Amino acid sequence: MATRTRPRSTPAAPERPDRGPRRRLSVDERREQLIEVALDLFSRCAPDEVSIDDIAAAAGASRPLVYHYFPGKQSLYEAALRRAADELAGRFREPAEGPLSERLHRVMVRYFDFVDGHGPGFAALLRGGSVAAGSWSGAVIDEVRRAAHDEILAHLGAEDPGPRLRLTVRTWIADAEITALAWLEDRSLSREELQLRLVQEFTAALAVTASREPSLVPVLRGLLAEESPSGPAGRLLAQLGGLLADPGIADAVGRLAAEG
The missing domain is CATH 1.10.357.10 (Tetracycline Repressor, domain 2)
Known part of the structure; x- marks a missing residue:
């Protein structure tokens, strides 16, 4: 089975220094984190060039975990867009x-x-x-x-x-x-x-x-x-x-x- 490659224009997740065990995020914190990561990726790349895999990798999460919070990329895009729209209006x-x-x-x-x-x-x-x-x-x-x-x-x-x-x-x-x-x-x-x-x-x-x-x-x-x-x-x-x-x-x- 062919391995999916990341689009060239999609930025890789930034490397983070090892600071020991990570604190487990609450439900609300994880959802907010996924929205923030998605907004960052959608800001730097056209939405069509960003996948759920890209968002999961940037968030340090698994693909199933992303789907646990959002049914698909569209719903995550809409949440990120709403966040960006509120910021722009402000x-x-x-x-x-x-x-x-x-x-x-x-x-x-x-x-x-x-x-x-x-x-x-x-x-x-x-x-x-x-x-x-x-x-x-x-x-x-x-x-x-x-x-x-x-x-x-x-x-x-x-x-x-x-x-x-x-x-x-x-x-x-x-x-x-x-x-x-x-x-x-x-x-x-x-x-x-x-x-x-x-x-x-x-x-x-x-x-x-x-x-x-x-x-x-x-x-x-x-x-x-x-x-x-x-x-x-x-x-x-x-x-x-x-x-x-x-x-x-x-x-x-x-x-x-x-x-x-």
Whole structure:
């Protein structure tokens, strides 16, 4: 009978120093350990490349023991995905203190920390490229998006946000996902630049939305009043000011504004 070989992209279990007899894990501890090990493997490899044997080896457990806690790889994948989703949603939580753009920048730093640590699994999940990713996993990711959406709206402090503002927030969350996926494929642009760019794009999108939604103007005015010149929004406005100072662009803008 042929012996199964481990996929090349699947990391081997780390070697552990001999520290004497191991403490027997309780039922809850063993289940948590299997979820943590599975999450680590799914984070470093696409889900389709990880097997129950891989998880058992990394956990220092037997294949039957894994099946004792989980009926199959799908159920273990779902448990790991739920853990990852809860962690990712938590990255959007930020105290409502200080300028908005600086708050969002801290969120983006934590978001890219997660993406960097869960690269292959993050990519496979968002692209739906895994056979393990079905309607259930799609629903979990939608929960993360809704949590992020609600957190950002809370930071804006807009009472009864309308459809334009909600769309702006949803579009920005999608932009963050697309940017993160692109960065995983091609890291020619630094994550620091992309984190800043995403925050500045949200600031610009919020200004465009306020131009069409008069009720948002006081909200935008209050948010900009809290910004500092060195923050993401302040730097964006300085850059735009320099751009608009270009004679050719200034003339074009003046003409368009006059004719509009």
